[in-house]
Amino acid sequence: MRLLLSVTGWDPSPWVDRFRRFLPGYDVVLPGENFEPSSVRYAATWKHAPGSLSLYPGLQAIFSLGAGVDHLTSDPHLPAVPLLRVVDEDLTARMSEYVVMHCLMHLRRAWTYEQQQRRQVWLDFRNQPAASDIRIGILGLGNLGRDAARKLATMGFEVAGWARSAPTAPLEGVRAFSGSETLHAFLGRTDILVALLPLTPATRGILNKALFAKLARDGRLEAPVLINAGRGGLQSEADILDAVEDGTLSGVSLDVFEVEPLPPGSGLWLHPRVHLTPHNAAMSDPDAIAKAIAEQIHRHESGLPFAHQVDIAKGY
Numbered sequence: 001m002r003l004l005l006s007v008t009g010w011d012p013s014p015w016v017d018r019f020r021r022f023l024p025g026y027d028v029v030l031p032g033e034n035f036e037p038s039s040v041r042y043a044a045t046w047k048h049a050p051g052s053l054s055l056y057p058g059l060q061a062i063f064s065l066g067a068g069v070d071h072l073t074s075d076p077h078l079p080a081v082p083l084l085r086v087v088d089e090d091l092t093a094r095m096s097e098y099v100v101m102h103c104l105m106h107l108r109r110a111w112t113y114e115q116q117q118r119r120q121v122w123l124d125f126r127n128q129p130a131a132s133d134i135r136i137g138i139l140g141l142g143n144l145g146r147d148a149a150r151k152l153a154t155m156g157f158e159v160a161g162w163a164r165s166a167p168t169a170p171l172e173g174v175r176a177f178s179g180s181e182t183l184h185a186f187l188g189r190t191d192i193l194v195a196l197l198p199l200t201p202a203t204r205g206i207l208n209k210a211l212f213a214k215l216a217r218d219g220r221l222e223a224p225v226l227i228n229a230g231r232g233g234l235q236s237e238a239d240i241l242d243a244v245e246d247g248t249l250s251g252v253s254l255d256v257f258e259v260e261p262l263p264p265g266s267g268l269w270l271h272p273r274v275h276l277t278p279h280n281a282a283m284s285d286p287d288a289i290a291k292a293i294a295e296q297i298h299r300h301e302s303g304l305p306f307a308h309q310v311d312i313a314k315g316y
């Protein structure tokens with residue numbers, strides 16, 4: 001039995017090593033190696049070459065090595081087999097670390113103090129708001145959004161989340177908004193907007209000038225803040241640059257970009273109010289993720305249904 005590992009931009013060796021460890025009966029192969037295509041039963045991928053997975057007629061399931069699946073759903077030749085995504089507590093905890101850290105960095109003016117230190121400036125802003133003065137709004141109240149929301153609420157922030165549907169179970173300390181008709185009200189009570197949405201036709205480009213203009217203008221921060229760790233395709237980078245220039249936004253944290261790596265000429269690189277990370281808010285750890293995928297394969301082979309199957313019609 002074979003598992004095909006197909007990754008772009010990541011070193012495949014730790015993944016091959018972990019899959020061999022967690023799936024001892026499996027032959028783990030890479031595209032281009034010498035093997036019989038029909039013997040490939042599973043594929044584990046991160047940005048496979050579009051069309052390449054249609055070469056394996058015996059494929060029973062495709063595993064994304066990340067929580068997002070837009071790298072798969074964008075392939076017009078994706079085989080019609082179950083598509084599974086990562087829902088894993090290691091990855092979830094990493095994302096919440098990023099979100100909580102950036103909310104706190106904006107709240108506590110971390111970058112301003114960093115710049116002051118370099119210039120040996122002792123200037124204490126006495127009007128420091130408390131976490132409880134700040135309204136955070138999380139776009140996407142799924143697996144990642146819910147965990148970040150819970151942790152931010154524990155810190156004392158006023159937290160709300162927006163999703164397509166109403167949550168199946170109430171989230172303590174988090175106000176839930178659902179459906180497009182509630183977006184306006186959700187944005188109007190938001191000082192720090194955190195995007196943790198999947199990239200789908202419905203969410204592409206949602207982080208734009210019109211949306212930024214609807215954020216709260218009566219908050220305790222200088223102006224609203226945007227944090228996007230969902231996908232770069234959610235945002236208009238031209239609109240973000242305009243918004244930080246004209247004061248619609250006071251600060252921006254971005255982990256994801258329209259084009260990755262971010263091109264050298266982008267105005268985001270050097271903007272003093274924009275804080276970038278190279279798409280690593282929640283890294284997929286080979287130990288955690290290969291183990292979770294091996295468990296999925298064992299479930300399937302013992303006749304149980306897969307967990308965390310992607311709804312292709314919804315795109316996530």
Ligand code: NDP
Nearest residue numbers: 067068140141142143144163164165198202229230281282
């Ligand atoms: P989930 O599928 O668990 O949650 C997605 C959430 O978005 C759900 O609440 C869903 O609503 C909501 N949603 C989707 N479409 C819409 C829409 N059109 N309008 C309103 N709400 C919508 O995903 P995860 O939380 O696991 O992951 C979210 C995304 O985070 C991933 O798709 C990926 O792009 C990104 N990510 C980024 C990483 C990084 O390192 N930067 C790492 C991991 C993930 P509903 O609840 O009603 O279905």
Ligand code: OXD
Nearest residue numbers: 065066067068282284
């Ligand atoms: C993911 C990611 O989707 O790392 O997991 O972006």
